Amino acid sequence: MTTGVELAGxxxxxxxxxxxxxYRQAEPRQARIVLLDAxxxxxxxxxxxLSEHARSALEDLGVDVTxxxxxxxxxxxxxxxxxxxxxxxxxxxxxxVWAAGVxxxxxxxxxxxxxxxxxxxxxxxQVEPDLTVxxxxxxxxxxxxxxxxxxxxxxxxxxxxxxxxxxxxRTRLTGxxxxxxxxxxxRGSIAIIGRNQAVAELFGTVxxxxxxxxxxxxxxxxxxxxxxxxxxxxxxxWCWTLVARNRRERLIxxxxxxxxxxxxxxxxxxLEFPTxxxxxxxxxxxx
Numbered sequence: 358m359t360t361g362v363e364l365a366g367x368x369x370x371x372x373x374x375x376x377x378x379x380y381r382q383a384e385p386r387q388a389r390i391v392l393l394d395a396x397x398x399x400x401x402x403x404x405x406x407l408s409e410h411a412r413s414a415l416e417d418l419g420v421d422v423t424x425x426x427x428x429x430x431x432x433x434x435x436x437x438x439x440x441x442x443x444x445x446x447x448x449x450x451x452x453x454v455w456a457a458g459v460x461x462x463x464x465x466x467x468x469x470x471x472x473x474x475x476x477x478x479x480x481x482x483q484v485e486p487d488l489t490v491x492x493x494x495x496x497x498x499x500x501x502x503x504x505x506x507x508x509x510x511x512x513x514x515x516x517x518x519x520x521x522x523x524x525x526x527r528t529r530l531t532g533x534x535x536x537x538x539x540x541x542x543x544r545g546s547i548a549i550i551g552r553n554q555a556v557a558e559l560f561g562t563v564x565x566x567x568x569x570x571x572x573x574x575x576x577x578x579x580x581x582x583x584x585x586x587x588x589x590x591x592x593x594x595w596c597w598t599l600v601a602r603n604r605r606e607r608l609i610x611x612x613x614x615x616x617x618x619x620x621x622x623x624x625x626x627x628l629e630f631p632t633x634x635x636x637x638x639x640x641x642x643x644x
Contacts, residue, residue, distance in 0.1 A: 366550040369418040390420045394430040395427040410566040414554040486538030
């Protein structure tokens with residue numbers, strides 16, 4: 358959900374603004390970015406007005422947002438997309454990037470075979486309330502390898518699960534009362550879209566968009582860095598980026614490409630990500 362939106366925005370920013378004067382023969386601003394999603398709105402996990410803000414920000418960056426469109430086939434030359442009416446159309450793209458999530462680590466299936474555990478469709482392990490493997494109270498599993506109802510497979514739950522398991526092990530070693538079952542505390546989500554654009558939904562009540570949301574992300578990001586040296590260096594780099602309106606990203610090409618693609622041929626990037634179990638996609642292509 359968030360990955361495709363953020364990546365589409367950053368690609369648009371790089372192509373249309375950052376890299377526009379970096380090539381003698383290529384024109385990055387000719388890049389066409391199309392974000393395809395199978396659901397009615399982008400960032401469906403956010404409040405509706407934040408989703409609309411994200412859509413507007415993407416369009417301001419030059420992204421063509423196309424919703425209720427599902428990728429049904431991918432090959433070496435592009436993708437096939439089907440809309441809600443059942444009509445299928447073709448999008449030519451030589452570079453396809455899958456952002457739909459991945460299969461869980463095979464370790465989960467191995468643990469399931471050696472215990473009473475089960476795995477879901479993505480290969481994630483079903484665990485006990487204390488994050489132990491069923492039938493093996495001495496084995497814990499955390500992170501995106503496990504499936505817990507209502508808990509996303511992101512870094513935030515994994516960090517909470519790690520702290521919880523450490524507490525469980527500590528109580529066992531000290532002989533204290535057993536810890537209560539693991540409870541995930543959702544502290545919110547933030548999506549970074551462009552240079553000065555972001556949306557944030559914190560603790561289910563705080564809704565931010567634009568520069569305030571971006572500033573909130575920056576504060577949180579700095580707080581989680583290790584050591585004041587890293588924090589000061591990061592702040593200095595961010596300040597230079599804002600003042601100079603420049604970014605460090607560059608493409609280093611070892612071999613010159615002399616062949617020119619036919620004008621009718623699209624080349625680019627296609628992203629696909631599911632929402633609520635359905636396929637969706639986003640696509641960037643450079644003519």
